[in-house]
Amino acid sequence: MSPPRPGPTPADRPLRPRTAERISATAFILAAACAVVLVFVYARGADTQAEGLLYFGIFIGAGVGLIVWANTLLDDGQHQEAREPMRGEAGDTAAVDAEISRGGEIERRTLLRRTLWLAGGAVGASLAVPIRSLGPSPGKDLLHTSWADGVGVATQDGGLVRADDVPVDGLLTVFPEHDIGAADAQAVIVRVDPAMLHLAPGREVWAPQGIIAFSKLCTHAACPVGLYQASTHQLLCPCHQSAFDVLRAAVPVSGPAAWPLPQLPLTIDAAGIVRATGDFSEPVGPGWWKR
Numbered sequence: 557m558s559p560p561r562p563g564p565t566p567a568d569r570p571l572r573p574r575t576a577e578r579i580s581a582t583a584f585i586l587a588a589a590c591a592v593v594l595v596f597v598y599a600r601g602a603d604t605q606a607e608g609l610l611y612f613g614i615f616i617g618a619g620v621g622l623i624v625w626a627n628t629l630l631d632d633g634q635h636q637e638a639r640e641p642m643r644g645e646a647g648d649t650a651a652v653d654a655e656i657s658r659g660g661e662i663e664r665r666t667l668l669r670r671t672l673w674l675a676g677g678a679v680g681a682s683l684a685v686p687i688r689s690l691g692p693s694p695g696k697d698l699l700h701t702s703w704a705d706g707v708g709v710a711t712q713d714g715g716l717v718r719a720d721d722v723p724v725d726g727l728l729t730v731f732p733e734h735d736i737g738a739a740d741a742q743a744v745i746v747r748v749d750p751a752m753l754h755l756a757p758g759r760e761v762w763a764p765q766g767i768i769a770f771s772k773l774c775t776h777a778a779c780p781v782g783l784y785q786a787s788t789h790q791l792l793c794p795c796h797q798s799a800f801d802v803l804r805a806a807v808p809v810s811g812p813a814a815w816p817l818p819q820l821p822l823t824i825d826a827a828g829i830v831r832a833t834g835d836f837s838e839p840v841g842p843g844w845w846k847r
């Protein structure tokens with residue numbers, strides 16, 4: 557085994573310890589000052605460019621302080637513990653006591669630790685600032701849409717959809733009659749041969765006369781699923797080519813989507829108008845909050 561490589565002597569270091577100490581402490585204080593100013597800038601209405609510059613100052617200050625400290629004040633090289641009795645001689649103990657009483661190295665590390673804590677705390681506080689910009693919690697708004705029992709199915713122009721209007725092998729984009737244009741409530745409605753449908757348990761009456769509706773928001777990344785391939789009875793998402801099988805509760809059959817499109821329960825009233833009997837079968841869109 558090769559002998560341990562000796563660490564650099566003080567003469568090998570690029571900076572004198574006292575100079576390095578001052579540079580590190582100044583850099584930490586600079587980082588802390590930038591963090592404090594950042595909080596004030598944010599509280600006064602936020603200025604994106606100023607905040608960017610201040611974050612730059614924070615991380616440059618902390619980085620320079622740590623690098624100078626590590627390269628100049630910390631020992632490096634390989635060290636080997638002496639295999640000697642651990643108890644110090646009386647003379648050594650007295651020398652250490654004298655060194656502690658005198659200050660010097662011990663005092664320098666204490667200063668650096670304090671300024672490092674100051675910078676670390678300020679940086680932590682500054683990182684908490686953007687959290688306030690996330691806005692209010694959506695609560696349960698993402699779990700429901702404006703579809704409800706009895707709500708009429710309407711097209712973009714506000715006209716109620718009659719069962720006879722739904723074309724075989726065609727596709728309509730529809731909304732709740734009182735919430736035209738609602739992004740989360742938009743649905744696609746198609747008509748297929750009822751005998752071909754494999755309706756999920758509990759949904760046996762959700763597709764009267766083969767008229768079936770699903771959320772238009774792709775369960776992969778919420779793009780609109782606006783294409784229908786009648787020959788395969790698949791709804792297609794143009795963003796990343798996910799395909800959903802209309803005959804089997806819109807389960808994904810290809811592409812990156814992993815979840816079926818939520819189904820909208822439908823009925824046909826005495827006047828022949830298509831109406832919902834409730835909200836979608838589950839929250840619409842990618843739905844990460846429900847999994």
Ligand code: FES
Nearest residue numbers: 774776777793796
């Ligand atoms: S958003 Fe539909 S496949 Fe990606």
